[in-house]
Each structure stands twice: as structure tokens, then as C-alpha cells.
Amino acid sequence: MLKTTAALTLAAAMLLPAAGAIASSEVTLTDETKAQITQTLTEQGYEVGKIKVEDGMYEAYAKKDGKKLEIYLNGDLEVVKTDVD
Template structure:
């Protein structure tokens, strides 16, 4: 019984780690292109991109405003801040 419980706990821990790993962001040429494409389709002019607090961050302009646009691992905009 104890052996089964330990194996179950190990599997749950392993699967949790794998799920968490898929939510991490990594700034590659491919991810930069995806960010640029996503934001351009939404009317942004995209400048520099980086990672901040586990999110993609893009410096962009829209309607004359300077903005910081934050995207999650699925390239969805989760927050936008003015960059005055």
C-alpha cells in the first residue's frame, strides 16, 4: 500500500512539473516572430521584446501611445501599461 501511494505521489509530482513547464516562456526567434505577428494583427507597432515576471513583454505603439504589452505563454495579451 505504501509503495503504491509513493508511486502515485511521484507521478502526480512529475505530471505537475510537466504542466508547469509548458506554461513557461522562452524568448526565441520563433516566439519573437509570433509576438510581432499577434500584436501587429491587433494594430500595434512592435519594438523590443523581452521576458518579465514570467510573461513576454513587448514595447509597442498604438494610436500614438507608447505601451508595454504583456503576453502569456499562449501569446494572449494579459495586460497593457502606458509607457510614458
């Protein structure tokens, strides 16, 4: 029983730093980040509207070629998904 408790405690202690790393990678929206996203997407031909954070990613509402789009970017400001609205 003591060996099992010690093994579980050790396993939990090893997982805690990983859980902290995951939590610290969450994106936060600042004025600087909004400006970077706007600049990046504008250079790609988008007309950028509202920008927000959803499901751990940046979400930018934009228009291009007459289409309304939702553009999702990761923490490195790389486009990972685009949905036509």
C-alpha cells in the same frame, strides 16, 4: 512514526509531477516567437519594438495612437495585460 514517514513520502511523490509541469510551461523567447508576437500585434495596429520575457510572460514594447505601451502575453500568445508607459 513509520506511517507518517510513508504518508509524507507518498505525498511528495504525488507532487513532483505537478512541479515538473509547472516548470515546463515557462515561456522561452525564440526568433519564431518574436515573429509571431510582432505579426499578431502589428495586425492589431501596434508598432512593435523590443520583445523580452519577464515574470514568466512575454513583454512587448509597442506604440499605438501616440501612446507607448507594455503588452504582456501568456504562453499561448494571448494578451493578458497592457500598461501605458
